[in-house]
Amino acid sequence: MAHHHPYTPKDKNFWRVTLSLALASFFIFATMYAVQPLFPVYVEEFGIGISAASLSLSLTIAGLIAGLVVIGFFSDRHGRTVFMKAAVAGATIPFLLIPWTDSFFVLLCLRFVQGVALSGLPAAALAYLHEEIDSKSVHVATALYISSNALGGMAGRVLAGAITDFFSWHTYFYLLGGIGTLMFLLMIWLLPASRFFEPSELSFRHDLQAFSYHLKNPVLLLIFGLGIVFQTSFTGVWTYLPFYLQGDPFSLSLASISLFYFAYGVGVIGSPLAGWLAGHFSLSSVRISGIFVLSAGIFTMLSHSIWVLALGLGLLCLGFFTAHSLTASSIGELVSHHKGSASSLYLVSYYIGVVTGSSMLGPLYDAWGWTGLIVVLSLLPLAYIGLVKQSKSTPSD
Known part of the structure; x- marks a missing residue:
């Protein structure tokens, strides 16, 4: 293998790797x-509440969290490609089974299994x-x-509203299901x-000790908490936005509401912009600026103007992806060893925020309705960084 x-x-093969993982990531x-975007449809069709409907997302994320830990262990011991291919196949099959059931409980069970399966890629x-x-x-x-x-994430949401x-x-x-089948065949090829x-050759116990080591680090705990907080605010807005826009004074259709998810495209700009800014200013100041932009975007959504709401969503996505990308990249600088375990724990905290924002x-x-929700979600990240600053300024620190 010396010639490799x-x-x-x-x-x-560089482009084969890049294309296949980009396509798989897109599908996952x-x-x-x-x-x-389908929560209002499930509320009406199955006669359930908003929190119950949101379990179709949060249980998938719960499966993903479990899979990230377990499959991460096995991937370190049994290879990478088999789990990535299995992730695409395993995420595809439930899409072909769910439409056959009229039970929301069965739908939730299959979405949980789907979450475990798709974790193999990340x-x-x-x-x-x-x-x-x-x-x-x-x-x-x-x-x-x-x-x-x-x-x-953007395409999945936009197409959901339009096609439904x-x-x-x-x-x-x-x-x-058809797209997933195609992606699986492309990955094999x-x-x-x-x-x-x-x-x-290390034991599972060693990996668990690595997790325990990081969970005793107060600086990392603050970072994990930040991931939970800003993801909670971000997901909370997107979870309840369709219900708000379906009501007065907007009365928008699901297809029209789905167009708002194009704001996610601003997030694609946010990540590289954050990296460029962090090269010219301190990482901490750029990240805090991103959190302020996120909160300002949420607060803007108290407006009853469609255009102001769209602006608010753009600011929300810009601030969120700026803060997220810099927080994720800072993990490697904060730890000297077990870096993979630290990154995994950040992903877990990040997805706990998805569960909190969707179902809690x-x-x-x-x-309190939309107004109360928006006020709380806009203040939550600011309150958290305020508490962190306060704790760092205490004499005991």
């Missing part, structure tokens, strides 16, 4: 968030890229992979086998 070298952009994140993809691609070129492939996350409004959500799921993977805010929305 890590792929560079001059190698055909479209799968994850496909149901978010659990192995970044490690695979760093193993197989030259260190000077890996940032290009990684940027395309992460950009596909945002594009997949004109056809049905069953049709949308069959379409996603395009994705090169691992050449530099070296199985970990129902009582708040029921009690």
Whole structure:
């Protein structure tokens, strides 16, 4: 294997790796968030509450969190590509089964299984890229992979509203099942086998000790908490936006509401912009600026103007992806070893925020409506960074 070298952009396989993982990432994140615009449909069709409908997202995320930990362990020992291919196949099958059931409970069970399955891609993809691609070129492939996350999440939401409004959500799921089948076949054809993977000989107990080590680090705990907080605010807005826009004074259709998800495109700009700004200013100041932009965007959404709401969503996405990308990238600088475990814990905290923002805010929305929800979600990140600043200024610190 001495003649092998890590792929560079001059190698055909570099682009095979990049394209196959970008397409898989696009599908996985479209799968994850496909149901978010459908909550009002589930409320009406199954006769359930908003919090119950949102379980179709939060249980998928719960499955993802469980899978990230477990599959991450197995990926370190049994390879990368098998789990990434299995993720696409496993995420596809429930889309072909769910339309056959009229039970919301069965739908939730299949969405949980789907979450466990799709975790195989994020659990192995970044490690695979760093193993197989030259260190000077890996940032290009990684940027395309992460950009596909945002594009997949956006496309999954936009198509959900449009196709459901004109056809049905069953049709949308069959379409996603067809796309997933195509993506799986493309991965089999395009994705090169691992050449530099070296199985970990450490025990699972060692990995668990690494998690425990990070959870005792107060600085990392603050970072994990930040991930939960700004994801809660971000997801909370998107979860209840369709219900708000369906009511007075807007009375918009699901297809019209789905167009608002194009604001996600601003997030694709936010990540590289954050990296550029962090090269000219301190990472902490750029991240805090992103959080202020996020909160300002949410607060703007108290308006009854469609155009102001659209502006607010753009600011929300810009601020969120700025804060998220810099928080995620700072993990590696804060730890000297077990970096993979630290990154995994940040992803877990990030997705806990998705669960909180989608399923835990129902009582708040029921009690105070859109206005109360927006005020709380806009102040939550500001209150958190205020508490962090206060705790750092105490004499004991």
